[in-house]
Amino acid sequence: MHRYAALLRGIAPSNPNMTNDKLRGVFEGLGLEDVGSVLASGNIVFSSPATDVPVLERRVQRALAEELGIPGGTIIRAHTELRALLDxxxxxxxxxxxxxxxxxxxxxxxxxxxxxxxxxxxxxxxxxxxxxxxxxxxxxxxxxxxxxxxxxxxxxxxxxxxxxxxxxxxxxxxxxxxxxx
Known part of the structure; x- marks a missing residue:
């Protein structure tokens, strides 16, 4: 399993379709594991066996658009990339x-x-x-x-x-x- 962070564009926590629980629900519905949120601005962490990040981004974005009407961009980074950036x-x-x-x-x-x-x-x-x-x-x-x-x-x-x-x-x-x- 790989750890990832999804950085969602255009999330407004005051929008009832953009709350953390609904966002997490979309990720869980895709079969992603260990789903959590960071702050209330569209930062979702999760685990997945997938290694093709562009395919994963498109899959998540399609589900967000279909289930919650969120058209914005989805950018995914692996934990290792973010850790190296901090380091x-x-x-x-x-x-x-x-x-x-x-x-x-x-x-x-x-x-x-x-x-x-x-x-x-x-x-x-x-x-x-x-x-x-x-x-x-x-x-x-x-x-x-x-x-x-x-x-x-x-x-x-x-x-x-x-x-x-x-x-x-x-x-x-x-x-x-x-x-x-």
Whole structure:
């Protein structure tokens, strides 16, 4: 059995079809095991003998759309990928806080990796890098003005569309802890 985390895009916990119990129910209905949730924002951990992640992503997404009407993207990462990402310590000496967000933006399997990172003229974002093994952009976002969307986040949306989802570094740490617990 392999441990995985599904990072679901566009989950609104206030939507009655997007509650953790309903999300877990879809995963359990697919025969996935050890299903759990992390926070209330579409982070589901589970076990499966499957090793073809793109096929697993499509299977989960199809079930979410059919059973709960959730059209958003499903991105799945193996526990080993997330553990290696944490162990790489991409944010040395930095802490996630109210005004400064440490973020990880995951690309769907099969998405084209960047040839080069975008220029960084945006004073709200410092791009730390791109981790090809986990297929994730890492950035530090100045969130002191929540009314402004950093140019980097807009670039990600324009470049990758719905084939991405962003989590705070704290959430990634919580997901790995749940996978290991």
């Amino acid at each position: 790489s310590d991409p944010f040395p000496g930095l802490t996630h806080g109210r005004g400064t967000y440490l973020t990880a933006t995951f690309l769907k399997d099969g998405a084209t990796a960047p040839v080069r990172l975008p220029e960084q003229p945006d004073p709200l974002t410092r791009v730390v890098g791109y981790n090809p093994a986990a297929r994730v952009f890492l950035a530090v976002i100045d969130n002191s003005d929540p009314g402004r969307t950093p140019d980097f986040m807009s670039w990600l949306d324009r470049t990758y569309g719905k084939d991405i989802t962003t989590r705070t570094w704290l959430t990634v740490q919580r997901i790995v802890k749940k996978l290991e617990g």
